[in-house]
Each structure stands twice: as C-alpha cells, then as structure tokens.
Amino acid sequence: VQLQASGGGLVQAGGSLRLSCAASGRSFSSYVMGWFRQAQGKEREFVAAISRSGGSTYYADSVKGRGTVSRDNAKNTVYLQMNSLKPEDTAVYYCAASGRERRLDQRDAYDYWGQGTQVTVSS
Numbered sequence: 001v002q003l004q005a006s007g008g009g010l011v012q013a014g015g016s017l018r019l020s021c022a023a024s025g026r027s028f029s030s031y032v033m034g035w036f037r038q039a040q041g042k043e044r045e046f047v048a049a050i051s052r053s054g055g056s057t058y059y060a061d062s063v064k065g066r067g068t069v070s071r072d073n074a075k076n077t078v079y080l081q082m083n084s085l086k087p088e089d090t091a092v093y094y095c096a097a098s099g100r101e102r103r104l105d106q107r108d109a110y111d112y113w114g115q116g117t118q119v120t121v122s123s
Helices: none
Strands: 003-006 009-012 017-023 032-038 045-050 057-059 067-072 077-082 091-098 117-122
Touching: 003 091, 017 032, 017 091, 017 117, 032 067, 032 077, 045 067, 045 077, 057 067, 077 091
Parallel strands: 009 117
Antiparallel strands: 003 017, 017 077, 032 045, 032 091, 045 057, 067 077, 091 117
16 A cells, blocks of 8 residues: 655644545555654654544554544545644654554554655744
C-alpha cells in the first residue's frame, strides 16, 4: 500500500490542524493505521493509532486530550486532528500502516510509511 500524508503547515500555538493520509489500493480496511512524528534531531515517536474498523484508538501521552485519530475506509483515508498545538508539536508527521494489531507504538510494527508532512507551531 502507498501512503500520502498532507495537511501540515505553519500554525500559531493554540491553533489546530487536521492531517490526512490517503492510501492507495483496495485493502486499506485490513490495516491498522498509525501516526508518528519526528522532530529535528530526535527519534521518530508514536503519536496515535486506530484499529481496522476505527473502533479502537490509541494515543501517546503527549497528545492525549489534544489529538483525535479517525479513518474513513470508504475514502481510504486516515486523519489526525490536532488541537491546542504547542511549539513542541513541531515535527514531520508520518502515517503508517500495519498488518498487525499489537505493539502499535513501535515503529517496527508498521509495514508501510508515507513521506511525511511538516507541522510547525510558532510560539
């Protein structure tokens, strides 16, 4: 599956962004989808994940209460809504697809990765 992330940009602290990740292929609903981010000079870290049906969601503590992951299987798209953005949210955000529903906070659980979209939060 090929993934294309979009929706990043420059936003002031306290603002919101909705990231999208469009997937190619007809098996999108068979993948668990995740979002990761990588700030400059830091390792890529887990942000959120959503089960195949969308019935279960998982969040990193750093975004819990501010982020909402959702998916539309009819549109082959997963979303990440981020509110109350902070300068420390500045990073390249990546979407990823996993054929397994375990260890979803680990990078090596994912089989496919998108190219990333830059989010910059100014103070």
